[in-house]
Structure formats: C-alpha cells, structure tokens
Amino acid sequence: MLKMDAARSVLVLVDYQGRLMPAIHGAPAVVEAALVLADAARALGVRVVGTEQNPDGLGRNDEAVRRRCDVTLSKMHFDACSDGLAELLTEGRAPGDQPAVVMAGCEAHVCLMQTALGLLERGFRTWVVETACGSRRAADKLAAMQRLREAGATVVSDEMVLFEWVRHCRHPQFKAVLNLVKRRGS
Amino acid sequence: MLKMDAARSVLVLVDYQGRLMPAIHGAPAVVEAALVLADAARALGVRVVGTEQNPDGLGRNDEAVRRRCDVTLSKMHFDACSDGLAELLTEGRAPGDQPAVVMAGCEAHVCLMQTALGLLERGFRTWVVETACGSRRAADKLAAMQRLREAGATVVSDEMVLFEWVRHCRHPQFKAVLNLVKRRGS
Amino acid sequence: MLKMDAARSVLVLVDYQGRLMPAIHGAPAVVEAALVLADAARALGVRVVGTEQNPDGLGRNDEAVRRRCDVTLSKMHFDACSDGLAELLTEGRAPGDQPAVVMAGCEAHVCLMQTALGLLERGFRTWVVETACGSRRAADKLAAMQRLREAGATVVSDEMVLFEWVRHCRHPQFKAVLNLVKRRGS
Amino acid sequence: MLKMDAARSVLVLVDYQGRLMPAIHGAPAVVEAALVLADAARALGVRVVGTEQNPDGLGRNDEAVRRRCDVTLSKMHFDACSDGLAELLTEGRAPGDQPAVVMAGCEAHVCLMQTALGLLERGFRTWVVETACGSRRAADKLAAMQRLREAGATVVSDEMVLFEWVRHCRHPQFKAVLNLVKRRGS
Numbered sequence: 001m002l003k004m005d006a007a008r009s010v011l012v013l014v015d016y017q018g019r020l021m022p023a024i025h026g027a028p029a030v031v032e033a034a035l036v037l038a039d040a041a042r043a044l045g046v047r048v049v050g051t052e053q054n055p056d057g058l059g060r061n062d063e064a065v066r067r068r069c070d071v072t073l074s075k076m077h078f079d080a081c082s083d084g085l086a087e088l089l090t091e092g093r094a095p096g097d098q099p100a101v102v103m104a105g106c107e108a109h110v111c112l113m114q115t116a117l118g119l120l121e122r123g124f125r126t127w128v129v130e131t132a133c134g135s136r137r138a139a140d141k142l143a144a145m146q147r148l149r150e151a152g153a154t155v156v157s158d159e160m161v162l163f164e165w166v167r168h169c170r171h172p173q174f175k176a177v178l179n180l181v182k183r184r185g186s
Numbered sequence: 187m188l189k190m191d192a193a194r195s196v197l198v199l200v201d202y203q204g205r206l207m208p209a210i211h212g213a214p215a216v217v218e219a220a221l222v223l224a225d226a227a228r229a230l231g232v233r234v235v236g237t238e239q240n241p242d243g244l245g246r247n248d249e250a251v252r253r254r255c256d257v258t259l260s261k262m263h264f265d266a267c268s269d270g271l272a273e274l275l276t277e278g279r280a281p282g283d284q285p286a287v288v289m290a291g292c293e294a295h296v297c298l299m300q301t302a303l304g305l306l307e308r309g310f311r312t313w314v315v316e317t318a319c320g321s322r323r324a325a326d327k328l329a330a331m332q333r334l335r336e337a338g339a340t341v342v343s344d345e346m347v348l349f350e351w352v353r354h355c356r357h358p359q360f361k362a363v364l365n366l367v368k369r370r371g372s
Numbered sequence: 373m374l375k376m377d378a379a380r381s382v383l384v385l386v387d388y389q390g391r392l393m394p395a396i397h398g399a400p401a402v403v404e405a406a407l408v409l410a411d412a413a414r415a416l417g418v419r420v421v422g423t424e425q426n427p428d429g430l431g432r433n434d435e436a437v438r439r440r441c442d443v444t445l446s447k448m449h450f451d452a453c454s455d456g457l458a459e460l461l462t463e464g465r466a467p468g469d470q471p472a473v474v475m476a477g478c479e480a481h482v483c484l485m486q487t488a489l490g491l492l493e494r495g496f497r498t499w500v501v502e503t504a505c506g507s508r509r510a511a512d513k514l515a516a517m518q519r520l521r522e523a524g525a526t527v528v529s530d531e532m533v534l535f536e537w538v539r540h541c542r543h544p545q546f547k548a549v550l551n552l553v554k555r556r557g558s
Numbered sequence: 559m560l561k562m563d564a565a566r567s568v569l570v571l572v573d574y575q576g577r578l579m580p581a582i583h584g585a586p587a588v589v590e591a592a593l594v595l596a597d598a599a600r601a602l603g604v605r606v607v608g609t610e611q612n613p614d615g616l617g618r619n620d621e622a623v624r625r626r627c628d629v630t631l632s633k634m635h636f637d638a639c640s641d642g643l644a645e646l647l648t649e650g651r652a653p654g655d656q657p658a659v660v661m662a663g664c665e666a667h668v669c670l671m672q673t674a675l676g677l678l679e680r681g682f683r684t685w686v687v688e689t690a691c692g693s694r695r696a697a698d699k700l701a702a703m704q705r706l707r708e709a710g711a712t713v714v715s716d717e718m719v720l721f722e723w724v725r726h727c728r729h730p731q732f733k734a735v736l737n738l739v740k741r742r743g744s
C-alpha cells in the first residue's frame with residue numbers, strides 16, 4: 001500500500017479544459033506531465049478516465065489529453081463524485097474492490113481537490129500527482145497539496161508514478177517508460 | 187467533513203482593527219480576502235461574526251469589515267472564547283449542534299491563533315483561511331498556520347471556501363461568487 | 373494543553389555558549405529572542421534553567437543569558453536529560469506533576485534537539501521556540517524543527533510564548549511584556 | 559526510539575553510481591555527505607551496506623563510496639528489498655531483531671525512496687539522511703522526503719546522525735567524528 005501498483009491503478013485526469021488552461025500557472029509543464037502519465041498508463045494497461053467541468057461553458061479538455069482518455073465524464077459539480085465518478089471507477093468490479101486512484105488536474109485547489117476529497121470520503125486510496133496539477137495562483141496549488149496530504153492522500157511526482165508502476169528495469173515496458181521520462185526533459 | 191458546507195458554516199473575522207492593520211505584513215490583500223469571504227457569506231446566508239480586541243485601545247475593525255458583520259464581539263482576552271465567542275456561536279442551537287467555523291484574522295499568531303485553539307479545545311470543526319490572516323512578521327504567520335494544522339484545524343485559501351460553499355456551477359449564487367473571485371484579481 | 377500556560381511552564385535555555393555562538397547562523401537575533409523569553413519568564417514568575425555543554429571546552433553561556441537563569445546545568449551529553457535535567461525540572465514536585473517545558477537553544481539540531489527528544493521520551497509537554505534556536509547551517513535548524521514536530525513537540529515563535537503566557541490585556545505584566553515585543557523590534 | 563543508536567544501526571547507501579551521479583542536482587555535496595556517514599559508521603563499528611542498480615548498465619558505485627561498504631548488493635528492482643536487502647540486513651540475527659536502518663542515496667524519489675518504503679513495509683525503523691540524497695530535479699527530492707515522512711521514516715541531516723551516534727563529548731571516537739564534521743565544511 002505504500003507504493004503505487006499498476007495492476008490496481010486507474011488514472012483520473014481532471015478538467016484540463018481549453019478556456020481554463022491559459023490562466024493556469026505553468027500550464028505547459030502541467031499538461032506535459034499529464035500526457036506523460038497518460039502515455040505511461042496506456043503502455044502499462046492502466047485505465048485512463050477524464051473529467052470535464054461544464055464543457056459547454058469551459059470547453060473540452062486539451063485535445064492531446066482527451067484522446068488519451070478511455071472515457072471522459074461531463075460534470076457540473078466541482079467534485080466529480082457528485083456526478084458519478086466513483087460509480088464509473090468501480091463499475092464491473094466486485095463489491096469492495098476499489099481501484100487505487102492516481103489523479104491530477106486543474107484547478108488544483110478546486111475541481112482536483114474537491115474530487116480527491118470526494119474519493120477519500122468514499123474510501124479510495126488516492127495519489128495526487130503534484131507536477132501535473134495546476135491553479136491560476138501558485139499559492140493555491142501549494143495549499144491544496146498540503147490539505148490533501150492531511151486528508152489522507154499521498155502527494156507524488158510524475159516520475160514517482162512511472163518508476164513505481166514498472167518496479168524494475170527488466171519490465172517489458174521499462175524502455176518505453178524511460179523514454180517518456182527523457183521526452184519530458186527536466 | 188472534508189469539505190466546507192455553507193449550511194453548517196459560520197464566518198468569524200478576528201481583529202481587523204484600525205491601529206493594528208497598518209503594521210500587518212501585506213495588509214491590503216489580507217483585508218481584501220476578508221471582504222471577499224464576508225460578501226460570499228452574505229450572498230449564501232452564512233452568518234458573519236466579528237471580534238475586536240480592546241477596541242478602546244486598538245480602534246474598531248476596518249469599517250468595510252465591520253459593516254459586513256452580523257454582530258461584533260468586544261474582548262479583552264486574545265482568545266475570544268474566553269470572552270464568550272463559543273456561546274455566541276451556539277446560541278439558539280440544539281445542544282451538541284456546533285456550527286463549523288471558517289475564520290481568519292490578525293495577528294495570525296496571537297488573537298487569530300489563540301481563538302482558533304480555543305474553538306478546537308471546545309470541539310468546533312475549524313477552518314482557517316490563510317490568505318485572509320496577517321501578522322506583522324510573515325514568519326509568525328507561517329508558524330501559526332503550521333501549528334494550527336497540527337492542532338486539528340484545516341488551513342485553506344479564500345477561493346477554496348467560495349467554491350466549496352457553492353459546490354456546483356448551477357448554484358443560484360454561482361455567478362455572484364465567481365464575480366467575487368474576479369474582483370479580487372490575482 | 374493547546375496553549376502555553378505560565379503557571380505550569382519552565383523555560384529551558386540550551387547552550388548559548390561563547391565559543392559556539394559566533395558560528396551560529398543569525399546569532400544576534402537568536403540571542404535576542406532568548407533574552408526576551410528569559411525577561412518575560414522572570415516578569416511572570418516562570419523558572420529559567422540554563423544548560424552548558426562541556427563549559428571547560430566551549431566556554432560559559434552568553435553572559436546576558438546566564439545571569440537570567442535561576443540555575444545552569446553543566447553537561448557532557450548532548451541530551452541534557454542524560455546529565456540530570458529531567459530530575460532538576462521535577463525536584464520538589466509531586467510524582468507525575470511534570471512542568472511544561474518551553475525551550476530553545478543551540479545547535480538546534482544537536483543539543484537543543486537531543487534534549488527536547490529526551491524530554492519527550494520522558495513524557496514532558498514540550499514547546500520549542502524556533503526563533504530562539506540556532507545552528508551553524510540554516511538547513512540543519514529547519515530539519516530539526518520538522519523532526520521535533522513529528523516527535524510530538526510544538527514549534528512556536530517567541531511572540532507566541534509571550535502572548536500565551538499573559539492571555540489578556542489586563543494582566544498586570546501585559547505592558548511589561550508588550551515592551552519586550554517592542555524592544556526586540558521586527 | 560526517538561534518537562539513532564550506533565549499537566543498533568546499519569548504514570545503507572543506495573546507488574551512487576557512475577553513470578547516474580553526473581546528472582544529480584548538487585552531486586558533490588551529496589557524495590561528500592555519504593562519505594562522512596560511511597567514515598563515521600566505520601569509526602563507530604556500524605555496518606555499511608551498499609546497493610547498485612543494474613551495474614552493467616549504470617556503472618558501479620562511486621569508488622570512494624564503494625570501498626567504504628562492507629558489502630554491495632546488486633539489484634534490478636528499484637526497491638532493493640525485492641532483491642534481498644531485508645534478508646541481508648537481518649542475516650545472523652535472532653528472529654524479530656531488526657537493525658535500525660540509516661540510509662541515503664540516489665535518486666531520492668526512485669531507488670532510495672522505494673527501498674525505504676520497502677523497509678518500512680517490513681517493519682524496519684528507518685532514518686533517511688536528506689543531505690546525502692539526490693535526484694536530478696530538486697523538487698523530486700523534496701517530494702520524496704515529504705512522502706517518506708508520512709510513510710513513517712524520520713528525515714535527518716548527516717550531522718544529526720554523527721552526534722546521535724556518539725551521544726557525548728567523552729566518547730572515544732568524539733574527536734574523530736568532530737573532524738569529519740569539520741572536513742565537510744559548511
């Protein structure tokens with residue numbers, strides 16, 4: 001339980017939307033990290049779920065994010081659990097068999113945080129990828145990460161996710177994952 | 187319990203007083219955040235309670251803060267609970283029905299912190315809005331926020347309060363709250 | 373228990389020694405904060421206990437610190453509890469009646485931290501005054517404060533101590549304490 | 559249990575490897591701190607265990623590190639526990655008699671962190687020496703230290719280790735340890 005496990009994980013990408021992203025602090029690096037996570041998930045067979053807040057008003061998710069999602073949930077609540085996310089994550093699974101949620105999104109202190117809190121309230125093991133989260137104001141993002149830690153989430157970086165999902169250098173997807181690390185640069 | 191709920195909240199604004207504010211680090215942004223909180227509270231039907239430390243000596247609260255408060259408690263102790271705040275917050279409620287307190291004020295490490303600790307000692311669920319708190323020295327404010335976290339408070343930003351109080355974009359006051367966010371700027 | 377109480381407190385000042393202080397990061401402000409604490413303690417009837425690490429080698433405590441101490445304990449262990457501090461703090465008290473320890477000193481990550489850990493191991497309620505602690509390297513001090521928090525100490529600032537010890541503005545020593553705050557400046 | 563004890567400690571140095579170190583942020587200070595730890599361990603009779611990740615690919619450990627290790631474990635998993643580290647640390651000891659692990663290494667957020675989490679999962683008391691850990695990106699190291707704290711490790715500095723291992727200034731190795739502190743400089 002202290003490390004992320006690809007076989008039990010689902011990746012949730014929250015609200016990387018067209019009319020929101022230009023205002024996000026450090027948006028290009030945030031989106032790039034989200035894409036790295038999504039590509040790693042797809043290489044390793046981890047399901048990718050997107051959400052979009054009021055897409056008629058805020059636009060769809062960044063197109064590169066959107067096409068990497070297996071499904072995208074439309075929502076009106078900031079907390080996607082109030083619009084069915086928890087049910088979407090557990091459909092077709094045995095009762096009590098909750099996936100571990102690796103998640104990131106925007107704004108870090110609104111939709112991402114409220115969704116993470118909703119998942120924690122429902123008992124999901126929740127990992128938040130700080131490097132792929134963004135807010136308009138950097139201080140709001142920092143406050144959200146601290147609050148999520150206290151609420152029971154584990155805050156991680158995108159590289160932590162990749163290297164925990166593969167675990168060892170003989171994994172058949174190790175080279176693919178290493179290339180993702182290199183692509184993102186430093 | 188992980189998110190703030192407008193229906194259960196009361197807003198407490200501690201000691202934004204005339205002879206104190208000029209010495210506070212970043213005072214204009216601190217007061218502006220307090221006003222945003224108070225306006226959101228009023229739009230959403232959340233009661234607003236102010237406190238003033240020894241007003242004969244330190245002056246009354248900032249006038250814009252004061253006129254947004256439903257009631258203002260005068261006190262001589264740094265911890266307003268020693269001058270009746272807890273009773274003021276629970277008057278007219280069933281025994282054991284404590285409101286959740288969303289609070290901010292000055293100085294962050296003296297009157298705001300001691301009052302928050304007093305509320306925590308009395309079992310109140312306590313949220314401290316960091317962006318609306320101020321001390322003369324920035325380091326004192328940081329130390330207070332960390333200590334309050336360890337004592338059981340949840341430290342939040344003003345935007346977190348607003349978006350948790352409305353919860354979704356179809357709330358009748360959503361546009362009013364969004365305008366408050368825009369008014370404050372970044 | 374969430375606030376410091378003058379009636380139950382003892383102030384412990386660890387190793388402000390002549391041959392050590394010139395190497396301490398920010399030494400003048402550290403000593404000044406220690407003197408403010410000691411003067412407040414004396415005004416409020418709080419006992420002040422000093423310690424000196426191997427005084428034949430490192431010299432005596434700063435003279436201004438030393439003359440404010442009711443007693444100064446000489447020690448060879450970095451943790452003063454290994455040289456009798458706990459017994460010194462409880463002598464003449466009923467069994468189980470431990471004072472609450474408000475403490476500060478140098479180096480923050482060696483003698484101050486080891487002594488605080490020793491007190492925590494013995495069940496003392498322990499408050500560490502960050503602004504009156506120093507290490508040669510600033511990063512070591514920060515690491516010590518974080519570690520002390522996790523071990524159960526509460527990290528505070530000197531002003532927090534003063535305003536919790538007096539509690540309200542009608543305390544007979546309030547003006548004296550306020551003058552100490554002003555003397556120290558910002 | 560709040561302080562490190564030389565008699566119960568083992569030092570584990572993770573992956574200071576030739577093809578990895580040039581990319582590490584602040585590598586010279588990281589290696590220097592590791593050498594100080596290793597020299598102190600050797601002076602005090604603390605066993606030193608090294609690990610190397612896929613040495614055919616990443617090269618051997620820094621030669622100065624390597625020759626201070628009593629044994630060096632080759633591994634393919636990022637978590638050395640998946641390649642036998644826990645058994646190596648407990649071999650020849652009574653069941654349940656686990657040593658306390660003082661550890662550091664690279665990258666802080668990959669092999670060092672995963673190995674520390676593996677040890678924590680197996681019940682080892684784990685101390686992580688931040689100053690002797692490195693990642694390519696400084697933010698990844700910080701995130702790893704925070705996550706390790708939450709998982710139950712205690713994060714320390716190299717000087718903390720040295721002064722807790724000797725405990726007092728009459729220890730026969732005190733002067734040797736003090737010289738290590740001076741050698742490293744500030």
